[in-house]
Amino acid sequence: MKDKILLKHKILFSIFGVIILFSLVFGTGMRMAIKQIEQQIAKSNNASLQVYYNTLQSEIERSEVFITNTVYHNDAFDQFLALREDPGRSPFVGEIMDRFSEELKDNQDVAAYLLYDTGTGVRGSVFNSIVGYGSVKEEITDSFGTFLEEEEVPLGWFIKRIGSRSFLCRVMERDNTFVVGIYDLPQASKNAKLFYSYEGEIVFFNNQEIFSNEDFIQKNGIYLNYLDDSDYYFSNSKNYMVVQKQLIHFKVALISEFYNSSVVLKFLYMSPYLYIALGFVTVWILIGYLKSILFRPMDSLVQAMQKIEEGDLNVRVEEQGGREFQKVQQAFNHMISEITTLKIKSYEQQIAREKAQLYALKMQIRPHFFLNCLKSIFGLAQSEKIG
Structure with missing residues (x-):
């Protein structure tokens, strides 16, 4: 009889032990598997962002070279400056505009090229056909005209906000004549989605401001960390995965939905917690079992013996x-x-x-x-x- 009792309890405790071990091992294993999935998705997103980053960087470098060549190494521009007081220089203005138009065809993320002669008031502008600004074109032209005449122009690339839109700008000047290259950052984000079909949204931002997809960021309460240099990080309790790269003095980020993107992924992500919960439930059942078959009866016997010792x-x-x-x-x-x-x-x-x-x-x-x-x-x- 004693051997049967011991065998029964050994079997029960073995079953409980196996369940607890299974929960811990599989919970840890699934957590490691989820970490691998996170890293693989982040690697894929980083590769996608790298493609766009390389494209954008090459376009910016190309714009830099184009503006430099236009201002300092172009015959039409030289003639435009030489005939500043001559009304017959308008053909050279047209030639410069044609040069701008040709460049826009091959550099789709550039929104516009502008020409300002602050000495004579001559202006010229060419806008990208994809942009479709409408009345915003006049806002941009007038804003930059005032900006170049009244303010000190920053060196290098800089961000300028006009209305609700942010623009990445490059200005070069020669003899009070300016050539301006403009990237419309919100439109550049749309172009990235259009040309590369990313699973996510492209966002330009720095420490203080968000330059594109601001409505998307605010609507979903996404937190962007400008100082984070890791391969990826999560925002909103793993609802969104963020990968980002430094571009000039701001960052370009690819933000993709993660936690809610797949029911299978959601289940996998929750499974370690389910296994851990199973382990805790098993321990709780084991404690309850021990309490019912051992502790309570033992307490009852001890109390009875104390009463007998008192003479009852x-x-x-x-x-x-x-x-x-x-x-x-x-x-x-x-x-x-x-x-x-x-x-x-x-x-x-x-x-x-x-x-x-x-x-x-x-x-x-x-x-x-x-x-x-x-x-x-x-x-x-x-x-x-x-x-």
């Missing part, structure tokens, strides 16, 4: 726990009953013995008392007679 033989143990403990409790109750019966019989025998002794004592006392009484009477009579 009426106490009985409630049968609970496993069959083994129930048998122990039945034996304990039977033992207490036998002890109570034996004690009662002992009391009864002792009382009977005391009664018999008392009766015998009474029988011994009665004759002597009668004889003494007679002797006393006889003694009194003799005394009366003598007197």
Whole structure:
């Protein structure tokens, strides 16, 4: 019987142990697998962003070379400056504009090229056909005209906001004549989606501002970390994965939905927590099992023994726990009953013995008392007679 009991508990504890080990091992394994999935998706997104980054960087470099060549190494521009006071220089303006138009055909992310002669007020502009600005064209032209005449022009590439749009700009000047190349960053983000079909959104930003897809960022509450140089990071409790690269003095980021992008991915991501929860539930069940078959019956026995030690033989143990403990409790109750019966019989025998002794004592006392009484009477009579 003892061997069967031990075997039963060994099997139960082995099952609990296997479940807990399974939960821990598979939970850890799935977490590592999810980490690998994260890294693979981030690697893919980084590769996609790298393609666009390389394209954008080459376009910016090409614009830099184009503007430099136009300002310093172009015959039409030289003639335009040489004939500044001559009304007949307009053909050279047209030639410069044609040169701008040809460049826009091959450099799709450039929104416009502008020409400003602040000395004579001559202006020219060419806009990319994809942009389709409408009335915004006049805003851009007028804004840059005022900007070049009234403000100190920054060196190199810089960001300029006109209305609700942000523009990446490059200005070169020669003899108070400026050539301006403009990247419309919101449109550049749309072009990236159009030309490269990214699973996500392209965002330009720096520490203070978001230059494109601002509505998308605000709507989803996405946090962008300009100082993060890791391969990827998550925003909004892993709802969005962010990969980013430095471009001039701002960053370009590819933001893709991660956690909610796939039901399978969501399940895989939750599975480690499910396995860990299974382990905790198993431990809780094991503790409850031990409490029901061991701790409660043991406490009950200990309390009963304390009452017996205090002299209370009426106490009985409630049968609970496993069959083994129930048998122990039945034996304990039977033992207490036998002890109570034996004690009662002992009391009864002792009382009977005391009664018999008392009766015998009474029988011994009665004759002597009668004889003494007679002797006393006889003694009194003799005394009366003598007197």
